Amino acid sequence: MSNPEILEKAKRIFEDFLLKQGSRKTPERFAVLEELYALPEDEHMDVEGLFLNMRNSGSTISRATIYNTLDLLVESGLAVKHQFKDKVALYEQALAYKHHDHHVCNQCRKIREFSDPKIKEIKELIGKEFDSAITSHSLVLYGDCTIEKCENLPETA
Structure with missing residues (x-):
């Protein structure tokens, strides 16, 4: 809302x-x-x-x-x-946007958002390794739905 x-x-x-x-x-x-x-x-x-x-x-x-x-x-x-x-x-x-990453199901196409503090740690480590101030990132994980009777799966013939 x-x-x-x-x-x-x-x-x-x-x-x-x-x-x-x-x-x-x-x-x-x-x-x-x-x-x-x-x-x-x-x-x-x-x-x-x-x-x-x-x-x-x-x-x-x-x-x-x-x-x-x-x-x-x-x-x-x-x-x-x-x-x-x-x-x-x-x-x-974007106004109330809190940075998050995404998981997209290859089969049902459902998009789920997630945040994990370990990703911030990885950004900091990579920034140090490359002597770079990392200002943003984008992470999208793709996977196959294993939810039985997933309501988002397309109908099969």
Whole structure:
């Protein structure tokens, strides 16, 4: 569920970003921001999902506007874009973002988020080894679903 304080902060940041870029502050852009920030914090959504959610709510927004707005949200630091294996790009909120890594099931495609302090230790060790201040990382683990009767597995013929 959406946190109203985070949403209001995101709107202010986006408005400032658009002003600095010399871009228009359109209601459609802010509607995309609101739709993304209405998702649970750990949910990842693609353009088609956002489009369908917005259309089902009565919006007449185009896919192109959603694509373009998501690019602006990523550029402004308000969204994070992920590309998992053969999946389409997925987006998640960035404002209340706590760094995490991902596990993606090869079979059912379920995405699970996790954090492990050992990864931070590895980053620090690698940073020392290469005399580098590691500023970010991305870790995606892929595995095969072993959950019996997994609800996310595709139907087999």
